[in-house]
Amino acid sequence: MQIVLPVIGTVAAWRDHVRRLAAEGVAPEAVRWTVGEGARDLLAADLPRNEGRKLSITREALAEIETALCHSDPERFNRAHALVLRLNDGLGWGDRTDPAMRKVLEQAKAVRRDIHKMHAFVRFREVPTDGPRRAFTAWFEPDHRIVEAGTPFFATRFGDMDWVIATPEVTARFDGTLRFEETIDTARPPADATEDLWRTYYASIFNPARVMVKAMQSEMPKKYWKNLPEADLIPDLVRNADARVREMQAREAEEAPARRLAAARAMAVPDKPAPEAGSLDALRADAAGCTRCPLYAPATQTVFGEGPRDAKIVIVGEQPGDEEDLAGRPFVGPAGQVFDEEAEAAGLDRRQVYVTNAVKHFKFSPRGKRRLHQRPDMAEVRACNVWLQSELGLIRPKLIVAMGATALQSLTGKGQDILKRRGGFEEAGDGTPLLVTVHPSYLLRLPDPELAKVERAKFRTDLAKAAEYL
Amino acid sequence: MSRRTLTDKLAILSDAAKYDASCASSGGERRDSSDGKGVGSSGGSGICHAYAPDGRCISLLKILMTNFCIYDCAYCVNRVSSKVERARFSVEEVVRLTMEFYRRNYIEGLFLSSGIIRSPDDTMADMVRIAKTLREVENFRGYIHLKTIPDASPELIDEAGKYADRLSINVELPTERALSDLAPEKSATGIRRAMGAVRLKREESREVTHTGKTRARFAPAGQSTQMIVGADGADDRAILGQSANLYANYKLSRVYYSAFSPIPDASRMLPLVKPPLMREHRLYQADWLLRFYGFEVDEVAGKGMLDLDLDPKTAWAIAHREAFPVDINRAPREALLRVPGFGVKTVDRIIDARKRGAVRYEHLVAMGAVLKKAKPFITLPGWAARGLEAADLRARFAPPPEQLSLF
Numbered sequence: 096m097q098i099v100l101p102v103i104g105t106v107a108a109w110r111d112h113v114r115r116l117a118a119e120g121v122a123p124e125a126v127r128w129t130v131g132e133g134a135r136d137l138l139a140a141d142l143p144r145n146e147g148r149k150l151s152i153t154r155e156a157l158a159e160i161e162t163a164l165c166h167s168d169p170e171r172f173n174r175a176h177a178l179v180l181r182l183n184d185g186l187g188w189g190d191r192t193d194p195a196m197r198k199v200l201e202q203a204k205a206v207r208r209d210i211h212k213m214h215a216f217v218r219f220r221e222v223p224t225d226g227p228r229r230a231f232t233a234w235f236e237p238d239h240r241i242v243e244a245g246t247p248f249f250a251t252r253f254g255d256m257d258w259v260i261a262t263p264e265v266t267a268r269f270d271g272t273l274r275f276e277e278t279i280d281t282a283r284p285p286a287d288a289t290e291d292l293w294r295t296y297y298a299s300i301f302n303p304a305r306v307m308v309k310a311m312q313s314e315m316p317k318k319y320w321k322n323l324p325e326a327d328l329i330p331d332l333v334r335n336a337d338a339r340v341r342e343m344q345a346r347e348a349e350e351a352p353a354r355r356l357a358a359a360r361a362m363a364v365p366d367k368p369a370p371e372a373g374s375l376d377a378l379r380a381d382a383a384g385c386t387r388c389p390l391y392a393p394a395t396q397t398v399f400g401e402g403p404r405d406a407k408i409v410i411v412g413e414q415p416g417d418e419e420d421l422a423g424r425p426f427v428g429p430a431g432q433v434f435d436e437e438a439e440a441a442g443l444d445r446r447q448v449y450v451t452n453a454v455k456h457f458k459f460s461p462r463g464k465r466r467l468h469q470r471p472d473m474a475e476v477r478a479c480n481v482w483l484q485s486e487l488g489l490i491r492p493k494l495i496v497a498m499g500a501t502a503l504q505s506l507t508g509k510g511q512d513i514l515k516r517r518g519g520f521e522e523a524g525d526g527t528p529l530l531v532t533v534h535p536s537y538l539l540r541l542p543d544p545e546l547a548k549v550e551r552a553k554f555r556t557d558l559a560k561a562a563e564y565l
Numbered sequence: 566m567s568r569r570t571l572t573d574k575l576a577i578l579s580d581a582a583k584y585d586a587s588c589a590s591s592g593g594e595r596r597d598s599s600d601g602k603g604v605g606s607s608g609g610s611g612i613c614h615a616y617a618p619d620g621r622c623i624s625l626l627k628i629l630m631t632n633f634c635i636y637d638c639a640y641c642v643n644r645v646s647s648k649v650e651r652a653r654f655s656v657e658e659v660v661r662l663t664m665e666f667y668r669r670n671y672i673e674g675l676f677l678s679s680g681i682i683r684s685p686d687d688t689m690a691d692m693v694r695i696a697k698t699l700r701e702v703e704n705f706r707g708y709i710h711l712k713t714i715p716d717a718s719p720e721l722i723d724e725a726g727k728y729a730d731r732l733s734i735n736v737e738l739p740t741e742r743a744l745s746d747l748a749p750e751k752s753a754t755g756i757r758r759a760m761g762a763v764r765l766k767r768e769e770s771r772e773v774t775h776t777g778k779t780r781a782r783f784a785p786a787g788q789s790t791q792m793i794v795g796a797d798g799a800d801d802r803a804i805l806g807q808s809a810n811l812y813a814n815y816k817l818s819r820v821y822y823s824a825f826s827p828i829p830d831a832s833r834m835l836p837l838v839k840p841p842l843m844r845e846h847r848l849y850q851a852d853w854l855l856r857f858y859g860f861e862v863d864e865v866a867g868k869g870m871l872d873l874d875l876d877p878k879t880a881w882a883i884a885h886r887e888a889f890p891v892d893i894n895r896a897p898r899e900a901l902l903r904v905p906g907f908g909v910k911t912v913d914r915i916i917d918a919r920k921r922g923a924v925r926y927e928h929l930v931a932m933g934a935v936l937k938k939a940k941p942f943i944t945l946p947g948w949a950a951r952g953l954e955a956a957d958l959r960a961r962f963a964p965p966p967e968q969l970s971l972f
Contacts, residue, residue, distance in 0.1 A: 190921060191914065191931035215612050219669040231668065249670075252606040254598030255704075256668060271601060289665045295572050296666075299579040300627060301617040304826035304840050310620025314613065325615060333618045343827045359635040359645040362683065383754065393810050395761045396754050420814075421761030461813035463856075 097127045100172075102265065103275045105130055105240065106164045113150070113176050120147040123180065128172035130240075152179060156188040163203040165210075167239045174198060209238050210245040216319050217249070217260055220287035228270075230257040232284040234322060242267050243275055283322075290324040297325035303336035304343075375404055378485050382455060388478035390456035390471070395420045400451025400486050408448040408564055409492040410434075411483065413501040413534055417466050420457035425450050433535040434498075437551065441558035447565060449490055453505035454479045476505050487527070494564040495523050496557075499534025518557050528564075532557035569652055575662065577652040581632040581643050582678055584828070585735075586791055586821040588613075588624040590673035590708040593730040593786030603704025604668060607730065611708070614671055625676040625710060626666050630654055630692055634680030638737070638748035639832040640796045640825060643680045647830045653682075659695045660703060667707055674708030674730075675699070681714060689717035689725065696728035708786070715751070715759040722759070726766055726783035731818070734759050735791045736811065739804045743797035747834065760815040763788045767816075787818035794848060795841045796825040802866040805851055809862050812855075822848045847871040854878060857909055858902045874963040879905040882942055883959050889942040890950035893924050906938030938962070 100108045109128070116126065122145055160175050178195050182188060191197045217233045224230035231253075237245070242265040249258065250273045260267045266278045311329075320326035370376035379399045385391060398415035401424060418428035426434055438445055454475055459466035471479075483505060487495065497503045504510030506523050516531045523529045532554060541547040569577075590611030597606035613622035631653035632643040642649055654662075663675045677695060681688050692711055699705040711729040713722055726732060734756055738744045741753040763784065770783035790811060792804060808820040826840035854860040854877055865877045872880040882889060882905050891900050893915060901912040914932040918924050926947030929936060941958065944950045952958065 187921065189917065192918070192925075192928045197931050211612070215614050217670050221669075229668070233670070248606075251597035251599045253604060253668070253670075254601045255604050287669065289669060292572060292575060292662065293666060293669070293671050295575050296579050296626065297615060297617065297623070299576045300583045300623060302583050302619045302621075302826060305619040305621075305824070305842055307620030307842075308618055311616040311618050314622070315616040323615065329618055336618070340827055343829050346830065356646060360637070362635045393814070395757045395814060418765065421765045423758060423761070459813075461809055464812055464816050466813050 096121070096125055097129065100128060100130045102131050102277050103243070106161050106243075109164060109172055109175075110161070113179060116176070117150050117180065117183070118147045120145040123173055123177040126173065126176065128169075128176075148183065150179060150183050152182045153188055156182055159203045160199060162206050162244065163199045165206045165240050165244050166202040168202060171202060206239050206241060206244070210241050210248075212319065213237055213241060213245045214248055216315075216323060218290075218322065218324060219253075219258060220284040221289070222284060224257065226257060226270075228255065228257050232259045232261070234261050234281075234283045236318075236322065237262055240264065246273060246275075286324070294325050294328060298328050298332060301332055303332070303339040306333060306336045308333060373489075375486070375489055378482070378489065382482050385455070385479075385482070387481070388456075388475045390454070390458050390475055393459070393461075394456040396423050397455050398423055398425050398452065398457070399455060399482075400449055401425055402449030402451075403447065404490065406447065406449035406490055407493045408443075408496060408561055409487060409490055409494075410448055410450045410496045410498065410561075411502040411506060412450070412452045412498045413536075414452050414454035414471055415457045416468060416536075417457065417459070425452055429539055430534065430536040433538055433551075437535070437555045438558050441555045441562055443558050443562040443565070449486070449492070451483065451486055453483060453502045455482055471501060473504075476501060480505050484524075487523070487525075492527065494561055495527055495529045496561050497529055497531050499537065502534075503531060518553070518560070530557065530561050571658060571662075574652040574654055574658065575628070577650050578629045578632060578654060579627065581629045581649070581680075582627045582676075584642065584823060584826070585627060585676070585678060585712070586621075586823040587710070587733065587789055587819065588622050588627060588676065589731075589789070589819065590624045590710075591786070592818065593708070594782060596706040598704075598706050603706050604664070605674070605706030607674070607706065607708045611673055614673065624673045625708065626663055626672045626674070627676040628654070628659070628662075628678075630659065630677060630679035630688075630695070631682055632680050633682050635683075636681050636748070636750045638751065639834045640737070640747055640793055640828075642828040642830070644832070646832070649830050656691065656695050656698060660698050663699060663707075664703055664705065667705070672707075674705075674710070676710040676712075678712035679714070685714040685716040686718050686721060689714045689721040693721055693724045693728065696725065700728050710786075713759060713763070715755045719762065722762065723766065723783075726763070726770075727781055729784055730786040731789065732763055732784045733789045733791070734763070736807070737791070737793060738797055739792050739794075739799035739807045740797065743799060747796065757814070760788065760790070760811070760817075764815045788815065789817055789819040789821065791821040791823055793825050794822050794845055796835055800866075800869040801844070801848060801851070801871045802862060802869050804848060805855065805862045805866050808852055809855055820852060822852070843873050844871070847873060847877060851877045859899055860903075875959070876905070878903070879938060879962050883962070886953050886958075889953055890944040891942060893929075893943050893945035894919060904939050904942050906935035906940075906942075908933065 098112055160179065164171055164175055174195055178199060191200065213235055217235050219231035219233045222230050222232050242260070242262055246260055246267040249260065250269050257270045261278055261280070263281065264278055266276050268274045268276065370380055382397045382399050385397055398419050412426065415425060416428045416430065419425055435445055454471040458469045458471050458475065460469055495506060497506050500510035500513045503513060506529060507521060513531065513533060517533055519531055521529045521531060533550070535554065538547060538551050538554060541550060590607070593608055595608030598604050611624050613624050615623040617623060632649065633651050633653060634643045634645055637644045637646050659677065666672045667674065677692055679688050679692055696709050696711060699709065709729045710731040710733065711725050713725055713732045713734050715734055736756055737748055737751065744751055744753050766783045767787070770780045772780065792807065794804065811817050811820055822845050824840035824842050824845040825835065848871065851865045851871055854865055855862065865871065865881060871877050882903065888903065891904050898912060898916060901907060901915060902909070911933040915924055918928065918932065923946055926945055941950060941952050
């Protein structure tokens with residue numbers, strides 16, 4: 096039996112036929128598929144028949160088979176017909192060890208590539224129009240029968256213009272609605288003035304020092320060149336590349352005029368005044384370039400303390416975390432939010448206190464796209480202590496709050512037994528009263544919600560003790 | 566100076582832009598113009614509309630707004646001390662070129678960069694105005710990539726992220742030392758701080774507010790950066806270490822490597838040799854191994870430099886023969902990923918096929934494996950690994966010494 100599929104709507108027609116053939120139990124090998132014109136074979140009565148059935152295959156399989164049916168291989172209809180019946184009988188989809196399945200998958204891939212190249216290499220030329228929308232036309236020669244599958248892309252991309260894409264077989268027309276017709280007029284649209292700008296761009300963006308013609312041709316094979324306005328530039332670009340590079344290498348660099356250089360250099364120097372010597376800002380600027388320990392290298396920036404110069408209380412945490420490192424400000428991440436909430440509840444206004452950390456760079460170990468917090472070691476705490484002491488020396492607070500073992504270590508030389516010492520008052524090296532409490536990140540790590548609640552309340556009580564110093 | 570035509574400007578300002586390797590237009594927000602009220606679509610995998618004879622994809626209109634620059638970075642063709650010809654586009658010219666190229670299906674969108682004129686804020690403000698005009702006046706829904714100026718104000722970066730799909734800031738060089746030697750006005754901390762700010766804003770923009778509203782979009786296709794390879798003395802281990810750090814710190818979509826190539830009117834501080842293209846290629850391969858194949862920097866570049874004759878995975882396998890042969894039907898995913906000649910897709914297909922029964926040697930080609938590379942390192946029905954101990958294993962993979970020829 097011969098079945099003639101229409102040029103437009105080929106795949107849909109094939110699907111209807113296969114559904115009917117399956118219901119009638121016609122064997123795939125009894126069918127001869129053609130597209131377009133062809134003599135009809137009406138001797139269907141002697142066909143070998145099997146038991147009729149209703150087809151059901153997965154959506155994924157159907158989509159892939161329909162894509163493969165856009166291939167130019169004349170065998171594709173029979174192959175797909177047979178495969179559909181086997182899938183219906185329980186053959187698993189996607190098994191590349193099955194030759195027919197593999198062929199369908201490979202042809203689907205070839206069709207997708209052809210469609211992709213169509214999306215890439217169609218070149219519209221503007222044509223005159225009487226209508227309100229601008230009009231464009233393109234001529235394209237695909238390897239496979241992809242116009243119907245490949246052009247809806249252009250309808251969603253070029254929604255506000257009228258366009259035509261003509262190929263040797265089928266033409267797509269869009270004026271708000273996409274339509275297909277058999278191609279009658281095979282004339283190429285006339286050249287478009289913007290093409291010269293495009294050719295200028297193509298020639299200028301090419302780097303003659305890195306000629307790789309093979310790489311270019313594997314992605315833009317010569318068969319497409321005749322419809323690409325830029326392609327006839329290629330031979331000269333390649334031929335002259337080497338001479339252009341040699342010329343660049345040979346030419347001695349000449350200095351630009353001295354006057355322009357001086358003017359530009361003056362503009363390039365930021366005109367920010369240097370901070371007053373001995374001020375917090377001067378200290379902050381110094382710390383920004385700190386390389387006293389290796390932690391600066393993988394981090395984004397030094398996260399210095401922040402708050403009023405005359406703060407009565409200085410709060411000291413461990414080190415900046417992920418978000419603090421990015422923002423350049425202390426206590427803005429999750430632990431900072433816990434601190435803010437509890438401080439507010441305890442009557443401790445964050446704007447009135449100076450907050451800082453014992454270590455001023457974020458220490459972490461990278462895990463793919465994440466950074467895992469790591470506790471700073473003794474040497475790092477010691478290296479950074481100089482900044483903390485300078486901050487305290489300038490501010491001279493009435494109270495220091497040490498949050499967590501690292502801060503406690505840095506301020507008193509002893510970081511052990513934090514849970515026993517918390518809530519108590521001690522003295523910093525210079526005799527300033529020092530209140531011990533836990534680090535807010537400890538509260539976030541507690542797995543037991545009841546315990547976390549209790550610990551949060553204790554933290555708040557500690558901060559309330561500090562608030563009395565305001 | 567005579568008045569330049571649009572063609573002159575385009576020639577100068579695209580020539581000046583070609584040292585940026587990125588031309589990606591994939592990912593980001595799904596948009597289209599099927600409502601008929603604008604033009605453009607984006608959000609799928611990007612399309613390369615042409616390839617230059619340098620083998621690079623041309624996906625975007627990649628231009629500089631201006632190549633006037635007050636900075637003096639030795640590696641850059643546009644540095645103030647270079648005598649290269651200068652030009653400047655107006656906002657309207659960039660918009661017109663983008664729209665007319667886009668309507669003819671030449672490009673996926675715009676990649677706009679610029680020399681620094683007057684001040685970082687002035688420059689950034691002009692770039693933002695171009696992106697804003699494209700979006701709000703022309704209803705352009707294609708792709709926009711803006712190169713952000715590290716020292717521009719946060720308000721301008723906010724606006725840039727609102728109109729652009731991708732923002733990028735180039736780290737330029739693999740080490741801080743090289744940056745301060747070759748780019749005296751740039752600061753490594755300034756660049757990293759700007760990348761940190763972009764990451765924070767992207768994360769904020771994806772959070773839902775307390776009232777359940779989604780926030781304004783911000784660079785939905787992420788941020789990327791570029792490092793010049795071969796202009797300073799940094800080895801591959803330092804370069805890849807820097808990349809791993811950048812991926813972790815700023816969640817970059819991509820790090821691009823750009824082999825330093827001779828530029829017109831070059832500074833004498835730099836090597837004017839053939840660009841190290843093979844080294845660049847090996848770095849990209851190693852970068853892939855770090856991101857998708859579970860390798861660590863020290864595993865692929867422990868020796869300092871990557872092997873130019875072998876891809877980094879084959880080089881690793883030959884140096885770690887004790888880890889092979891891998892039993893294709895039993896090995897965990899991580900071990901399969903380490904087999905030379907197997908890509909992520911091949912590995913996934915093998916794991917899928919194992920559920921249906923034993924995988925045989927003759928099945929592997931259909932699954933996309935490159936058997937020429939994989940053969941000595943695998944064992945499975947239909948094939949027994951041979952030659953793993955051979956002393957000349959490396960020689961079998963390395964290309965024969967070849968006379969260099971010019972094209």
